[in-house]
Amino acid sequence: MNLSKKAFALLLCVMLVSVSFLAMAQQAPVRVAALKGPTAMGLVKLMDDSREGDKYAFTLAASPDVLVPAIAKGEVDFACLPVNLAAILYKNTKGAIQVTNVNTLGVIYILEKGEGVKALSDLSGRKVYASGKASTPEYALTYLLEEAGVKDVMVEWKAEHAEALAAFLQDPEGLAMLPQPFVTVAQTKNDQIKIALDLTREWEQVTGDTMITGVTVARKAFLEENPQAAAQFLTDYEGSVAYVNANTKEAAELIGGFEIVAAPVAEKALPYCNITFIQGEDMEKALVPFYQMLFDQNPQSVGGQMPDAAFYYKP
Numbered sequence: 001m002n003l004s005k006k007a008f009a010l011l012l013c014v015m016l017v018s019v020s021f022l023a024m025a026q027q028a029p030v031r032v033a034a035l036k037g038p039t040a041m042g043l044v045k046l047m048d049d050s051r052e053g054d055k056y057a058f059t060l061a062a063s064p065d066v067l068v069p070a071i072a073k074g075e076v077d078f079a080c081l082p083v084n085l086a087a088i089l090y091k092n093t094k095g096a097i098q099v100t101n102v103n104t105l106g107v108i109y110i111l112e113k114g115e116g117v118k119a120l121s122d123l124s125g126r127k128v129y130a131s132g133k134a135s136t137p138e139y140a141l142t143y144l145l146e147e148a149g150v151k152d153v154m155v156e157w158k159a160e161h162a163e164a165l166a167a168f169l170q171d172p173e174g175l176a177m178l179p180q181p182f183v184t185v186a187q188t189k190n191d192q193i194k195i196a197l198d199l200t201r202e203w204e205q206v207t208g209d210t211m212i213t214g215v216t217v218a219r220k221a222f223l224e225e226n227p228q229a230a231a232q233f234l235t236d237y238e239g240s241v242a243y244v245n246a247n248t249k250e251a252a253e254l255i256g257g258f259e260i261v262a263a264p265v266a267e268k269a270l271p272y273c274n275i276t277f278i279q280g281e282d283m284e285k286a287l288v289p290f291y292q293m294l295f296d297q298n299p300q301s302v303g304g305q306m307p308d309a310a311f312y313y314k315p
Contacts (some may be wrong), residue, residue: 009178014198030226030233032077033059037261037311038180038216039080042275044254046240049076058232060260077222078233082135083287084301086296089301090217097217100234103241104199105274106211107179108137111186113172117196120148123175129167130177131275133157136213137177139297140199147206154229165189166175181261188265189300200274213274223313231315234279237286241242241277244270284312 017279028206034040040060050056059076064085071079072093078100081089084097123145132138138157145153158164161182168176169189176198178186187193203211216237222231244251248270255270256263278286287307294301 029054029057030058032078033076033079036060036062038273038275040260041255042241042244045243046236048254078218080216083215084135086217087302087307088217090307092234096220098220099215100218100313101216102278103216104214105276107213107274109183109195111176111193111196112196113192122154124150124176125152127154128175128177129156129164131158131161131164139294144202161173173195184265184269210286212290238277280314
């Protein structure tokens, strides 16, 4: 009798293990979407490591207009978004998404052809070509100019970074406000173009806080139903970011291979892209004052209200 019980118990264990392995094998890949820019650049090592497996499925897009509805409809599990869009999506989905990590700090620069701009005050009376209206670039620039007491800057907003760059290249006296890697793209087209101001540095000097460009959000249902898969993705993502920041040349080759930007451009741009991985309490401490600035500029920039504590994913 004892032997039969032991045999049954052993058979039950084998069956449970088999079912567990079968479930793991059949688990759908974690679906990850990112913009073709610094956020996707931070993922390239993980994307490369995942070529042969079915653990992750990646989607790259040129515009957040593609990513926002995808995660809202449950078509992806994680999405790398502009920081203010994450807050808007949280409000519009009634809390159906959470922010899991900061992935990109400030990447916005003022470019010039010449030597005329040394401080924010030097933007007075100048035309600046830019994209990113109604998002972080506009609100950050507006805040910095107000703090500097500069009121007569003419900003010509374009729909895309490439359009702003084209207008800048055609205007001998114009300036541009662009993010990396478009800054490096501009410099490859005209060797007279140089970085006049690093708006991240200007921001830190004025506010004492960190400028943030991009974050990663996830569907709350996915986080709750798949805590182990979520934790593993975030661990793998952090490892990918560490690799990209430590291996510029190799990472640039991967970035070129995934057609995010050409490898030579990526190699020059990476040191200025401020790719990072910040999660948990540190993430919340960095995001709260930044969202407060956006809210103070325009409440609708973050969905009409400040994100509450439930927005921040802290497993």
